Amino acid sequence: MKWSELSVHTTEEAVDAISNILHEAGASGVVIEDSQDFDKQREDVYGEIYALDREDFPNDGVILKAYLPVSSFLVENVEEIKLAINNLAKFDIQLGENKVTISEVDEQDWSTAWKQYYHPVKISNRFTIVPTWENYEPVESDELMIELDPGMAFGTGTHPTTVMSLQALEKYVKADMTVTDVGTGSGVLAIASAMLGAKHVHALDLDPIAVKSAIENIELNHISGIDVVEGDLLDTVKEPADIVVANILAEIIMTFTDDAFKVVKNGGLFITSGIIETKKEDVKQSLTNAGFVIEEVMMMEDWVTLVSRKPV
Structure with missing residues (x-):
């Protein structure tokens, strides 16, 4: 099979939204080349190793690359992708250069070649993300391993917004709590909540592909006590939760803070992530206006996670 490489030059703020568009268009994975990654100072907190090559990064902004099979529908598919990306401007998402290019690549087994770049990563005191094809033995007695298949279209669980969400859940989830995961994606936050002792987790996503991916990952990790449904934000929630977590776009978070306040139990928490730093104050204001107290x-x-509490 022949493949085409679709390249989108954009901003860091638009990465998550455009990645989702590319996944929905049929890409099984997205390569992210961020101009800032090479110069960022990283703390080796959990034993990560960084070996980066300047030639792998653009001079400015972010380049997303996805691989689509060459077919008679390729041109129409690319035009639909461009239109969907342009529509993001309606949500005040900065698109930067917003340059889309496409080129044919040498035929090879793209379904497995990318696996060489993914290895187990310890992302918090207890959680380690392990690709399904890797053999990994825990090094700590209380270490929790979450197996994920990045080929399921929702990444490896190591994006800063996911990492901070997992760290917050690790800090706040207690035994027998109930958790609602809004925009579950791969299901990684729902899985983590159950591993930490939550007695029930309600996970929901508007995207049926995400629902399927989350269910598969939950089964892969042999986790019970999680139900995954297709739903828009909180419309499927029937019972209040001790913790509601939402790792989605800041613009979307601000549309349902009032609804979240009704769903979170008195004294409970609303963990919001997926927030680019420039949107931090807007989200904080939306949360406090709804009645939450920023904790x-x-x-x-450049990412922010906010933990807010509903007063007793």
Whole structure:
């Protein structure tokens, strides 16, 4: 099979939204080349190793690359991708250069070649993300391993917004709590909540592909106590939760803070991530307007996670 490489030059703010568009268009994975990655100072907190090559990064902005099979529908598919990306401007998402290019690549087994770049990563005190094809033995007695297949279209669980969400859940989830995961994606936050002792997790996503991916990952990790449904934000939630977590776009978070306040139990928490730093104050204001009290602000690179509490 022949493949075409679709390249999108954009901003860091638009990465998650455009990645989702590319996945929905049929890409089984997305390569992210961020101009800032090469110069960022990283703390080797959990034993990560960084060996980066300047030639792998653009001079500015972010380049997303996806691989699509060459077919008679390729031109129409690319035009639909461009249109969907342009529509993101309606949500005040900065697109930067917004340059889309396409080129044919040498035929090879793209379904497995990318696996060489993914290895187990310890992302918090207890959680380690392990690709399904890797053999990994825990090094700590209380270490929790989450197996993920990055080929399932929702990444490896190591994006800063996911990492901070997992760290927040690790800190706040207690035994017998109930958790609602809004925009579950791969299901990694739902899986983590169950591993930490939550007695029930309600995971939901508007995208049926995400629902399927989450169910498969939950089964892969042999986790019970999680139900995954297709739903828009909180419309499928029937019972209040001790913790509601949402790792989605800041613009979307601000549309349902009032609804979240109704769903979170008195004294419970609303963990919001996926927030680019420039949107931090807007989201904080939306949360406080809804009645929440900001309890913790977490930052990693240019991303923010907010932990807010509903007063008793």
